[in-house]
């Protein structure tokens with residue numbers, strides 16, 4: 695997950711420039727590694743699926759089926775289930791090759807909401823979650839075993855000091871949603887890091903609810919704190935580093951998601 699002030703390079707870190715493959719971002723690299731690993735493994739029969747969710751102004755959109763999540767389409771909702779949270783109505787696409795997954799990433803990118811302000815010509819106005827679902831079936835066991843995993847690759851919208859971005863109208867309204875949802879995220883992180891807190895209010899925003907099992911659940915979480923190095927941004931830099939420090943206080947004890955006696959395809 696990439697976190698930081700607007701224009702600090704979160705989208706660049708996650709996706710990289712479209713023209714220079716050698717500088718590709720974390721998402722294309724993760725896709726590559728997943729497919730390299732599946733090609734190497736002989737025993738498990740692996741299926742890989744992809745979804746791409748956008749949260750814009752507290753509303754969820756399916757970047758891989760934009761009309762489906764628009765007006766009149768399937769309403770999307772975050773649901774809690776024993777295996778974790780999932781988004782009802784979000785399309786999930788099976789992919790067999792790295793290129794298929796990269797095409798879906800590119801397709802989703804073209805549907806993201808962006809706008810221009812003083813600090814970034816192409817500022818993301820939404821939080822985006824690219825998810826890779828991996829299911830491995832092992833036939834060699836007497837009881838067939840299935841291992842399921844999920845990688846959430848998250849490009850958060852950037853926090854904005856309105857005095858610096860000079861945003862107006864729609865862009866200003868978007869900034870208000872972005873700053874509010876990042877504040878809720880920070881509150882969740884503070885609550886998760888406090889062992890005495892017995893209630894963590896994940897449901898107070900779509901972002902925190904969707905990320906419930908990526909923050910305090912059965913997961914490993916890596917945060918990239920993007921900062922602008924100039925002295926003029928020192929306050930935002932300190933704020934991002936404080937958030938990153940709080941994230942480090944959260945402890946999780948992930949276990950492999952195994953199920954037995956699954957019907958093999």
Ligand SMILES: Nc1ncnc2c1ncn2[C@@H]1O[C@H](COP(=O)(O)OP(=O)(O)OP(=O)(O)O)[C@@H](O)[C@H]1O
Nearest residue numbers: 699700701702703704705706814816817818851852
């Ligand atoms: N490491 C880098 N090398 C070259 N260019 C970069 C790098 N990081 C960021 N940039 C450029 O800086 C600009 C801002 O980066 P980017 O859009 O990734 O910021 P952001 O943190 O996602 O901003 P926002 O929160 O507003 O969406 C872009 O033009 C991007 O190409």
